[in-house]
Amino acid sequence: SAVSACEKAKEWQLALQLLLDMADNHVQKDVFTYSAAISACEKGEEWLPALQLLHDMVGSRVERSTITYNAALSACEKGKEWQQ
Numbered sequence: 001s002a003v004s005a006c007e008k009a010k011e012w013q014l015a016l017q018l019l020l021d022m023a024d025n026h027v028q029k030d031v032f033t034y035s036a037a038i039s040a041c042e043k044g045e046e047w048l049p050a051l052q053l054l055h056d057m058v059g060s061r062v063e064r065s066t067i068t069y070n071a072a073l074s075a076c077e078k079g080k081e082w083q084q
Helices: 002-008 012-024 031-043 047-059 066-078
Strands: none
Touching (some): 012 047
């Protein structure tokens, strides 16, 4: 997916923009899309957007996976926010 490509390119801001565009166009986001975006944030050492996405998953009732949680934890570690 496009969000996965952003993850691989470490383009976390573009990944977040794609998620917003998906919402604007009523495209359903799933665990894979969120996980890729959280991983993109992790690669960019952006812990806050990663945690915001994790919180958004709860609000959107999208089931989280081990991969999702690991990416969010790694984002906190790389962003030096391990206490979050």
